[in-house]
Amino acid sequence: MADSLQTVMDYAVAVARKAGEVVQTALAGDRKVMTKSSAVDLVTQTDQKVEKLIIQSVKEKFPTHRFIGEESVAAGEACELTNEPTWIIDPIDGTTNFVHSFPFVAVSIGFSVNKQVEVGVVYSCLEDKMFTARRGRGAFCNGEPLQVSEQTDVHQSIIATEFGSNRDPEVVDKIFCSMKNVLKLPVHGVRSAGTAAINMCLVASGCVEAYYEIGMHVWDIAAGSLIVSEAGGLVLDVDGGQVDLMSRRVLAANNRSIAEKIVKEIVLFRPPRDDALDHKQ
Numbered sequence: 001m002a003d004s005l006q007t008v009m010d011y012a013v014a015v016a017r018k019a020g021e022v023v024q025t026a027l028a029g030d031r032k033v034m035t036k037s038s039a040v041d042l043v044t045q046t047d048q049k050v051e052k053l054i055i056q057s058v059k060e061k062f063p064t065h066r067f068i069g070e071e072s073v074a075a076g077e078a079c080e081l082t083n084e085p086t087w088i089i090d091p092i093d094g095t096t097n098f099v100h101s102f103p104f105v106a107v108s109i110g111f112s113v114n115k116q117v118e119v120g121v122v123y124s125c126l127e128d129k130m131f132t133a134r135r136g137r138g139a140f141c142n143g144e145p146l147q148v149s150e151q152t153d154v155h156q157s158i159i160a161t162e163f164g165s166n167r168d169p170e171v172v173d174k175i176f177c178s179m180k181n182v183l184k185l186p187v188h189g190v191r192s193a194g195t196a197a198i199n200m201c202l203v204a205s206g207c208v209e210a211y212y213e214i215g216m217h218v219w220d221i222a223a224g225s226l227i228v229s230e231a232g233g234l235v236l237d238v239d240g241g242q243v244d245l246m247s248r249r250v251l252a253a254n255n256r257s258i259a260e261k262i263v264k265e266i267v268l269f270r271p272p273r274d275d276a277l278d279h280k281q
């Protein structure tokens with residue numbers, strides 16, 4: 001599998017770049033916006049077109065591989081992570097940003113075998129940054145090695161998180177309560193890029209010390225989780241335990257000291273799992 005993983009990596013990078021070109025072209029034109037699980041969970045024809053392009057290209061090269069794609073799942077396909085080689089795809093991470101031309105939009109492609117992510121590619125289309133990682137072989141941005149921040153003092157840190165797309169008042173309260181707790185630690189700042197994949201790449205790049213969220217999906221974090229761990233960081237559940245990519249909870253941190261401080265501030269809740277039969281919202 002070692003050499004074939006390099007083939008997968010090279011192909012994932014090529015496909016992500018091609019997908020990124022489609023996203024960039026679409027940014028110049030009109031975007032017809034539709035909604036999914038809620039009035040603020042947006043999707044465009046470009047999301048659907050890019051996912052089709054990625055899946056078709058991969059199928060030509062690897063006909064036996066399986067897929068978990070955000071828009072395929074939205075269209076009713078199963079979201080099941082098996083031991084088989086599986087491509088986990090978010091064609092546009094940051095659709096809300098894409099719709100508003102807010103300049104952080106990514107194509108995220110993870111590749112797992114035996115439920116473990118082996119290859120992660122996140123292409124930040126507008127920054128033209130190609131983040132890549134292979135398990136055990138480090139993380140890179142445009143070919144340059146990535147290293148998480150060395151900061152151990154949470155008071156000197158920036159923490160990334162997202163507001164998500166769930167506007168249920170109880171959920172919003174919990175999300176804000178966690179953010180307030182983190183802000184009051186105090187930390188230097190709290191940030192939201194509007195894309196989970198780019199938030200994770202910011203941790204891997206050492207720009208932010210940690211990113212946490214409850215409510216994102218497996219396609220948002222599959223690739224980014226490997227990029228963080230290969231840059232020397234930790235990827236955990238928000239309770240500090242082992243991460244479960246299908247549980248819709250993640251904490252990516254530069255080190256354990258920062259992770260432990262953040263865990264204490266997060267108000268825990270459990271959204272329906274991605275592999276639950278009714279996975280919507």
Ligand SMILES: Nc1ncnc2c1ncn2[C@@H]1O[C@H](CO)[C@@H](O)[C@H]1OP(=O)(O)O
Binds near residue numbers: 216217
């Ligand atoms: N209104 C919204 N604001 C922020 N993120 C949203 C959102 N609606 C959906 N998301 C998704 O939730 C993830 C984590 O916050 C984001 O990466 C984004 O992925 P998406 O653009 O692929 O849907």
Ligand SMILES: [Mg+2]
Binds near residue numbers: 090093094196219220
């Ligand atoms: Mg996404």
Ligand SMILES: [Mg+2]
Binds near residue numbers: 047070090091092095
């Ligand atoms: Mg998306």
